Amino acid sequence: MIPSHFQTEFEKIMKRDYFSSEIHPVREKAFSRFMDMGLPTQKWEDWRFTNLSELKNKKYYISDIKDAPTKPINLEKYKMEGVDTVVFYNGHYQKDISSVPEGVRLLNGIEYFERNNKSMVCAEYSPFDFLNTALMDSGFCILVEPNTIVKKPIRVLFVSNGEKAVMTNPRIDIELGQSSSLTFVEHHVGEASSYFQNESVFVNLAPNVSLDHIRIQTNSSGTINIENLKVSQEKDSQYNFFQFTNGSRFGRTNLHCELKGEGAECFLNGLTLSDSKSQIDNHIITEHISQNCTSSQNFKAILKDRSSGVFSGRVVVRKDAQKTDAKQSSKNLLLSEKAVMNSNPQLEINADDVKCAHSSTSGELDQEAIFYLRSRGLDIQLSKQLLVRGFAMEKINLIKNKPIYDHILSLFESWVRS
């Protein structure tokens, strides 16, 4: 059952000139699939622990020109040293204040569409994939030519502000040519009182490519942020994903990595900090298609108040993917009796010569450790903060880029003290 306002918004976007009318058949097809599937309910296996009532009960409007900034926007508090930033404000590309690092080409709007031979890929895993294609409002492509080592990270900053319940459906393609490397930062911020972002990201890694993808989600507590991320890896490519979440009313990352080429490596890490009534879900699939590939899924969550979370991780090893080395771990710290974590690590192995391991733990702070710290003169609050810090730092320390590390560390420090 799809609320009728999605139909209204779809009709609105079809009247827009964004991209070209040549894209309309693709949009129509996707929208019709979206209508057929309906929004997920808790009867769907992958959405069992997810309550989407807010999305079903509230009207969200596609972003129009009135939602673009009328005066220069102050981005001081989202500043990050040593990166080039591309800014989207309520779905509107802010060309004047955007820049890209040397070695990166950014194709936006019609250029992007033409690059894709006037067609659009639509993943077909969930209704949100179809919704993104149907209502896509900003699309761009980050291109790196073969043999290019991009030194400076590129950051895409999504700012969501305002009182109106805006809905945006951005799409990013990232294509790295053979033997190139890039650090890509996806940064979600803003103070919108009500906002729904449904983003699709397609990552294609040619042979011998290395991509560091850092996703920082610090939206307002009125935001629903859904990310549909598809990664395709060729031979000997490496994908390092790190997600830091400490915002949003509801956040969900649907991440699907395909290890298609031999020797590909895929390391997925996440740290979620949640509080009040927020819910953060991570649905992660790593699919080993080719042999001799290595992967890991290591996700941690720290939950306060009445917040909740889901880790649903699946490692699929296809029958030709011999010599697979896959690890999976979900560790969760519950700081309140009312916080809830649903953790579900799964292995699906169809090859016989593989190394796969998985683990999942959810628990409270260790009372013995608290006593140990107190016996050294730290009060209860400081002792708990130190333990939480230790739990989180194991993840934060994975970030090698100093300005990005500093930014995430300061977000963590202020959260842990709040």
Place this chain on the structure above:
Amino acid sequence: MMLTIKNLKCSIGEKEILQGINLDVRPGEVHAIMGRNGSGKSTLANVISGKETAEISSGTILYKGEDLFEKSTEQRALEGIFLSFQYPVAIPGVNITYFLKEAVNAKRRYLGQNELDAATFLQKIKEKLPLVDLDISFIKRAVNDGFSGGEKKRNEILQLLMLEPDLAILDETDSGLDIDALKIVSNGIKSYRSSEKSFVIITHYPRLLHYVKPDKVHILINGKIVKTGGPDLAELLEQKGYSWLES
């Protein structure tokens, strides 16, 4: 008086673990408390440091003349009581430098002193590390995480040296140590011994006491101090065991 324990009784569940302990420790004294497993040694250490596992039914503990039961665990630590744990707890993700700097500065704040900046702290810890035969790489490791038995105990003594307590309770600091590690730990303890500092060393075996000579030795059996003597008592115990004291 550094520590005065009077008629201390406490129990865990139905079982009375300590059955009327009396102990006086003066500044500069080293007391050894010896006993078998289950005699109540660790319970005594825990009660002094404020761990609420045992229920105290009677008695008092005065530290520098003040009632210890009125103070929280951290307050006891800030006022100069240090417990070296029998089983130090691992704190993954927190390195020794960060942890000890927090602890040292918490104490300095409590005493109304300026906090140490990073450079001064580092200088201080660099002076202490050789006393327990450790090098600078050690303090970058997460607290007790993946440490060997010897490293854990040396880390306890390093913390003692950094936190500069007036009263140190060493709970089986010698257990699980080979002879080299025992010497290192003993040297660390000896380097801190002075006329102002007091130690209560809890142990099964007399071997630590060969290196750190106690002023007094107490034998704890079934929650009671059954005999008190000088260092000779530890030697006697080595020869005769505990059974002759049990009748």
